């Protein structure tokens with residue numbers, strides 16, 4: 001644990017919903033729910049207006065609809081989330097070289113590398129306030145909550161204390177007072193099973209956890225977990241901000257705005273991704289034993305499946321074959337939004353090939369074209385363009401009719417029009433590919 005508050009955690013508020021409200025003026029100030037809109041769908045993010053009705057992340061969309069029937073239920077636009085996230089991560093990297101992203105909307109920043117005159121509480125507070133203002137600027141209006149503390153653990157707790165649009169700096173020396181009244185579930189890694197085990201011995205709060213000796217904790221929860229909890233209960237967390245976390249695994253993924261349903265296409269995409277992973281492994285002289293695929297279904301369920309080899313590989317053919325085999329076990333009939341391949345368990349050397357295979361021939365990869373619109377489905381929230389009306393988004397569809405609201409982030413709330421689902425004047429809209437000549 002550091003003696004100064006120099007670890008910053010930034011968390012964008014209700015991120016997916018906030019991006020939707022930014023880009024859809026008619027939804028600003030209204031309840032918005034982003035997630036799976038189908039029968040088995042779950043809520044990914046609810047706007048604060050929807051949370052007032054008790055809608056929460058991970059709740060079934062069915063439950064959310066019954067609590068807040070007048071909310072806008074949107075299926076999500078990952079291209080927009082990714083693009084906005086990149087702007088925020090770019091800002092963070094401009095203030096410190098040590099930035100560790102945890103997801104699209106969350107990152108740690110090491111302030112020791114941030115070129116501040118000192119790390120006293122007033123200095124880091126002013127810095128964090130200014131950073132929050134710049135987040136609003138670069139995202140065109142999104143807010144972030146920020147926590148600053150003497151460790152990752154404390155910074156992450158702090159960013160959650162005054163959400164949304166808040167800032168909490170935990171002064172060094174006050175960490176344990178902050179933690180004591182909190183439920184043990186604030187400690188990362190304390191899930192339902194651990195909570196239940198602790199509850200059975202009468203421990204609910206961090207203060208109660210503090211009374212347990214390290215030996216007792218290890219007896220109760222095992223070596224690694226017990227030691228971890230013993231130290232975290234005392235705010236002892238020395239984990240570094242690690243910008244290069246991804247070097248422990250190499251992965252490639254792609255998100256798609258329309259549901260992929262064609263197996264051959266998905267296998268082709270995985271094969272191409274496996275090739276990219278293999279190239280990156282090769283370039284860095286790395287190899288790994290575990291191949292993982294990640295699949296996000298149309299209802300936002302994210303699945304991952306792994307398989308581990310007896311020895312490390314950097315072979316594109318082997319990685320691709322394993323990835324396709326892992327996909328074969330998944331039910332993707334409802335449509336897929338994201339596919340990815342990763343290799344982990346890395347060694348910085350390639351082991352002699354135990355199977356005696358000779359150098360493989362490069363697998364011929366067919367040209368893969370992801371259809372603009374693999375099925376002519378109009379997912380609620382998706383971006384569309386009409387030949388005469390211009391850009392808008394799908395408000396709803398069914399019974400052969402699609403209803404569109406014509407507005408963008410740059411316009412006032414716009415008009416609503418309905419069309420036949422197969423109206424040739426209406427098409428899905430994708431942002432233009434970044435122009436490589438433009439630089440930056």
Ligand SMILES: [Mg+2]
Pocket residue numbers: 011012013014015105106
């Ligand atoms: Mg967030």
